[in-house]
Structure formats: structure tokens, C-alpha cells
Amino acid sequence: MAPRETNPNFMNGVPELLILRLLQHGEMYGYELVQAIRDRTGSSIALGEGVVYPVLHNLERDGALTAQRKPVNGRSRIYYSLTPTGSRRLSDLAATWTTLTSAIQTLLTETGAPHAQPVL
Amino acid sequence: MAPRETNPNFMNGVPELLILRLLQHGEMYGYELVQAIRDRTGSSIALGEGVVYPVLHNLERDGALTAQRKPVNGRSRIYYSLTPTGSRRLSDLAATWTTLTSAIQTLLTETGAPHAQPVL
DNA sequence: TGCCAATACCTAGAACCACGATGTATCGTC
DNA sequence: GACGATACATCGTGGTTCTAGGTATTGGCA
Numbered sequence: 001m002a003p004r005e006t007n008p009n010f011m012n013g014v015p016e017l018l019i020l021r022l023l024q025h026g027e028m029y030g031y032e033l034v035q036a037i038r039d040r041t042g043s044s045i046a047l048g049e050g051v052v053y054p055v056l057h058n059l060e061r062d063g064a065l066t067a068q069r070k071p072v073n074g075r076s077r078i079y080y081s082l083t084p085t086g087s088r089r090l091s092d093l094a095a096t097w098t099t100l101t102s103a104i105q106t107l108l109t110e111t112g113a114p115h116a117q118p119v120l
Numbered sequence: 121m122a123p124r125e126t127n128p129n130f131m132n133g134v135p136e137l138l139i140l141r142l143l144q145h146g147e148m149y150g151y152e153l154v155q156a157i158r159d160r161t162g163s164s165i166a167l168g169e170g171v172v173y174p175v176l177h178n179l180e181r182d183g184a185l186t187a188q189r190k191p192v193n194g195r196s197r198i199y200y201s202l203t204p205t206g207s208r209r210l211s212d213l214a215a216t217w218t219t220l221t222s223a224i225q226t227l228l229t230e231t232g233a234p235h236a237q238p239v240l
Numbered sequence: 241t242g243c244c245a246a247t248a249c250c251t252a253g254a255a256c257c258a259c260g261a262t263g264t265a266t267c268g269t270c
Numbered sequence: 271g272a273c274g275a276t277a278c279a280t281c282g283t284g285g286t287t288c289t290a291g292g293t294a295t296t297g298g299c300a
Contacts (some may be wrong), residue, residue, distance in 0.1 A: 004168055009287060011131025014224065021227055031277050040230075042221040046126050051258055053279060073268060075277060080252055094228060101221055102160035104134065107141055108214060110160075130258060132286055151248050171287060173250060194293060195248060 011100065013093060015047055015055050020082065020090040023065070029057055029077040056080055064089050131220065133213055135175050140202065140210040143185070147195040150176055176200055184209050203237055 018037055020027060028036065030053050037045045059065045064086030068079045082090070142148060142156055150173050158166045179185045186208030188199045202210070 006288080009256065010134055012287090014130055018224065018227055030279095037227075039171055040227060044219050044223040046263075048126075048259065048261095049278080050260065050262095053257090059296090068294080073267075073276090076182075078279070086277080097224075099164050101225075103164040104138065104217075105221075107138055107157075108217075109228075126259080129285065132258090135287075142298065149248080150250095168288070168290095169249080170291090174287090177250095187255080193247095193296075197248070 007100075008096060014097075015051050016059065017048070017090070017093045017097060017115070018045070019052065019055055019059070020086060023080055023082045023086070024090060027068070027079040027081040029079050039098075051115065059086065059089075062089075127220075128216055135171055136179065136216075137210070137213045137217060138165070138167075139172065139175055139179070140184070140206060140213065143200055143202045143208060145204070147201045149199050151197075160203070179206065179209075182209075221223040 017030055019033055021038055024035060030049065033047055033056075034047060034052050037052075056065065056067075060067050060080070062085070064083060065080045066083055068081070070077050138157055139153055142153060148156065150169065153176075154167060154169055154172050157172075176185065176187075180200070182205070184203060185200045186203055188198055188201070190197050190207050
């Protein structure tokens with residue numbers, strides 16, 4: 001039950017990170033986020049609606065987002081905005097992300113430099 | 121059973137990536153890998169033995185590693201070495217990793233600068 | 241001698257998240 | 271009037287990682 005004390009169940013939370021980051025620019029709705037993520041990453045990352053909507057619900061439940069329903073062209077959109085809580089959450093996630101990825105990057109690009117043993 | 125067709129269950133496979141990468145330098149044993157990962161990342165990443173050993177077993181089962189038991193100081197160590205299969209696996213994983221992280225990095229560092237049509 | 245940390249391996253169980261599939265409803269278009 | 275795009279939603283599954291525990295040997299230290 002303890003909320004995990006070591007590695008944050010590894011790189012999980014990336015969808016959340018991306019969504020929070022996009023919402024930093026201004027309010028967006030779910031379907032828009034799905035496309036934005038796909039388009040802005042050149043389809044490298046393509047989160048389905050089944051991923052995005054639950055994340056939005058959780059973030060709203062946690063007070064990281066506020067939702068506002070707006071009818072547009074007879075269709076109903078739910079626009080999400082970042083709260084101060086969400087802003088902090090974004091900062092924290094981004095910091096964790098940076099720490100982890102740079103650690104990994106270091107390992108990946110190491111040439112066996114300083115104390116290295118011969119690669120045989 | 122279908123091996124996932126879009127995102128590789130997101131950033132999963134990082135432990136595997138790190139292990140394969142470390143073994144690229146030469147053979148190592150499980151306990152040594154656990155410490156190497158902790159030490160070389162300044163404890164940013166600390167994989168437990170419960171993570172490392174199963175990964176090693178899976179990689180061996182898949183023919184990505186070969187195992188060789190060696191008694192050292194009365195203790196028994198199992199040294200793992202990369203096979204050609206493992207080498208390819210490492211290349212693939214590293215490529216995927218790079219693609220995904222750079223995509224994310226792009227989104228993270230984007231200034232709200234000049235972009236496309238504001239949908240609507 | 242007795243104890244405990246470190247070394248070195250292992251497994252089981254649970255938690256968790258992302259995924260695909262699927263369902264609803266409206267709009268525009270052919 | 272069928273179909274694709276828009277826009278929301280949930281459910282069940284699957285795969286990975288995590289924590290927690292278990293065994294056994296070595297060496298240091300009181």
C-alpha cells in the first residue's frame with residue numbers, strides 16, 4: 001500500500017507528463033490532446049483515447065486539473081486547465097524524468113572511459 | 121499475445137536496456153550488475169535483485185545471454201555474456217529508447233512559440 | 241564462539257499502468 | 271443513409287516492475 005519508495009515504478013507516468021506539459025500552454029480537451037501528442041511527436045508516440053481519458057480523470061480527481069464543459073458545433077467538449085497543484089505536479093514529474101533519463105543516457109553513451117576494463 | 125503494435129508498453133524495458141548495455145563491456149554476474157547500476161547512476165536508479173535476476177533469466181531463455189558458473193572464493197558466481205542475439209536486442213532497444221526520449225524531450229522543451237492552427 | 245554484515249543466488253505475490261476493444265452520440269459528406 | 275471524423279467513456283487484459291522474503295557462504299569483530 002505504501003506509495004512506492006524507490007524508483008517511481010520506473011518510467012511510468014510519461015503520458016501524465018506529456019498531458020500536463022501540453023496543458024501548460026493553455027486549456028485543451030481530450031480528443032485534442034490525443035492528436036496533439038501524435039502530431040507533435042511525428043507519431044513516435046501515439047497514445048490512444050483509452051490512455052488519455054483515464055489520466056485526465058485521475059488528474060482532475062487529484063485537483064491537478066479543472067474541467068469545463070463547452071458545447072462547440074453541437075458537440076460537447078470538456079476543456080481541461082492546469083491548477084497550481086497541477087503545475088507543481090508537472091515540475092516534479094519533469095524533474096524526475098530529467099534525472100532518470102540523464103542517468104540512463106550516461107550509461108548508454110559511456111565508452112568505458114575512466115576505470116574501464118578492456119572490452120576484449 | 122500479440123507483441124504490441126504501437127508504443128512498446130511505453131518506457132518499459134529500461135532495466136533490460138541497462139543490463140544489456142553493461143554486459144556489452146564484458147561479462148558480469150547478477151550481484152555485480154545490481155551494484156554497478158546503483159553506483160554508476162549515483163543511486164538515481166537502484167534496481168533490486170528481484171528485478172535484475174528475473175531479467176537475466178528471461179534474457180538467457182531468449183538466447184540473448186549465455187551463462188557460465190564460476191566458483192570464486194568459495195562462492196558461486198554466474199557470469200553472463202552477450203550473444204549476437206543479445207547484441208541486436210540491445211541495438212533495437214537503444215534505438216527505440218532514443219526515439220521516444222527525444223520525442224518527449226522535444227515536447228518538454230518547446231516554448232509556446234509558433235505553431236499550427238488552434239483547432240477551431 | 242557467536243553474531244552480523246556483505247556477498248551471491250533465487251522466487252512468489254502484488255501493484256500498477258498502459259493498451260486494445262468496445263460502446264455511445266453527433267456532425268458532415270457522398 | 272452509410273460512413274468517417276469528432277468527442278466522450280469504461281472494461282478487461284497483459285506485461286513489468288516492485289517489495290518482501292528465502293537460502294547459503296564468507297569474513298570481521300566483539
